Amino acid sequence: MEPYTDLVVFSGRSCEPLARSMCEYLGIPLGDAHVGRFPDGEIDIKIKRDVRGADVFVVQTGAHPVNDHILELLLLIDTLKRASAGRITAVIPYYAYARKDRKDEGRVPISAKLVADLISAAGANRVITVDLHAPQIQGFFDVPVDHLFAMKVFLDHFERLAIPNVCVVAPDVGSIRLNRAFARRLHCDLVIVDKRRVSGTETEVLNLIGDVRGKNCIICDDMISTGTSIVKATEAVRANGAEKVYLCATHPVLSGPAVQNLNGAEGVEKIIVADTVPTDDKPVERLEALSIAPLLGEAVRRIHRSESVSHMFDETDPEH
Numbered sequence: 636m637e638p639y640t641d642l643v644v645f646s647g648r649s650c651e652p653l654a655r656s657m658c659e660y661l662g663i664p665l666g667d668a669h670v671g672r673f674p675d676g677e678i679d680i681k682i683k684r685d686v687r688g689a690d691v692f693v694v695q696t697g698a699h700p701v702n703d704h705i706l707e708l709l710l711l712i713d714t715l716k717r718a719s720a721g722r723i724t725a726v727i728p729y730y731a732y733a734r735k736d737r738k739d740e741g742r743v744p745i746s747a748k749l750v751a752d753l754i755s756a757a758g759a760n761r762v763i764t765v766d767l768h769a770p771q772i773q774g775f776f777d778v779p780v781d782h783l784f785a786m787k788v789f790l791d792h793f794e795r796l797a798i799p800n801v802c803v804v805a806p807d808v809g810s811i812r813l814n815r816a817f818a819r820r821l822h823c824d825l826v827i828v829d830k831r832r833v834s835g836t837e838t839e840v841l842n843l844i845g846d847v848r849g850k851n852c853i854i855c856d857d858m859i860s861t862g863t864s865i866v867k868a869t870e871a872v873r874a875n876g877a878e879k880v881y882l883c884a885t886h887p888v889l890s891g892p893a894v895q896n897l898n899g900a901e902g903v904e905k906i907i908v909a910d911t912v913p914t915d916d917k918p919v920e921r922l923e924a925l926s927i928a929p930l931l932g933e934a935v936r937r938i939h940r941s942e943s944v945s946h947m948f949d950e951t952d953p954e955h
């Protein structure tokens with residue numbers, strides 16, 4: 636059943652190349668829109684085609700400058716709602732503010748919930764996102780969320796690399812589930828780093844649970860922000876006798892000292908990320924960005940045709 640005949644994809648300014656690749660996958664042109672700035676810095680938007688009754692997808696990721704990009708997404712959704720789009724889906728490859736998902740101390744916001752409320756209030760009817768920092772953030776939305784996993788793309792890549800004598804390392808307790816699923820698919824051991832966060836840019840490794848001596852390690856995380864967590868985990872496995880280290884993360888946020896931290900990390904063979912956040916302006920050596928455009932494009936195609944999205948992940952869902 637196709638309730639909406641027209642499928643249209645628009646993009647904000649955070650990730651236009653990714654949106655264009657999605658459109659190539661779907662065999663449609665990117666929707667024509669002007670997204671610019673007024674002289675005073677306010678965001679200026681004009682959708683340049685008729686969208687009445689259409690099934691519209693708006694692609695915008697939480698890249699720097701994140702606050703501008705969030706507001707741009709909200710205004711794009713508002714524009715489409717007022718232009719009588721039939722259904723509006725926000726496609727958010729990297730959902731920013733996700734790490735503030737609970738009140739873990741007094742007098743702090745739950746930013747992930749507020750951003751979800753803003754997206755719903757703007758008029759989004761559903762959301763597609765990739766590797767949420769915590770899967771329960773889906774519950775912050777009152778509209779359906781299709782949560783996609785980049786692991787499918789990474790696994791194909793690592794299976795092609797066929798790294799010998801490999802083990803998978805979770806760089807902190809929060810990433811155990813993801814890494815356990817990885818280890819299961821690669822038929823190898825899982826090692827866990829017991830990490831403590833000291834501040835936004837500082838972490839401390841307390842323990843290494845498991846044996847990495849003489850092994851090649853794949854360390855996977857949902858994101859690399861300053862690079863502190865994943866570099867500390869690299870140092871810990873190297874100090875415990877690991878050979879080569881492959882770093883892997885879905886969201887290359889690469890903020891603050893990330894470039895310096897990653898380029899200075901010894902023993903790192905490759906840094907494999909997805910293109911949920913653009914990395915063209917980040918001179919990180921050994922970085923390889925794998926495109927998730929086919930994954931997002933396929934999810935859009937299935938949603939448009941009212942087909943199952945979860946069937947895309949029957950083999951690779953880290954929840955199972």
Ligand code: R5P
Nearest residue numbers: 809858859860861862863864
């Ligand atoms: C933490 O819970 C996350 O999964 C990442 O490990 C962390 O946010 C990465 O940040 P950074 O690169 O600044 O250590």
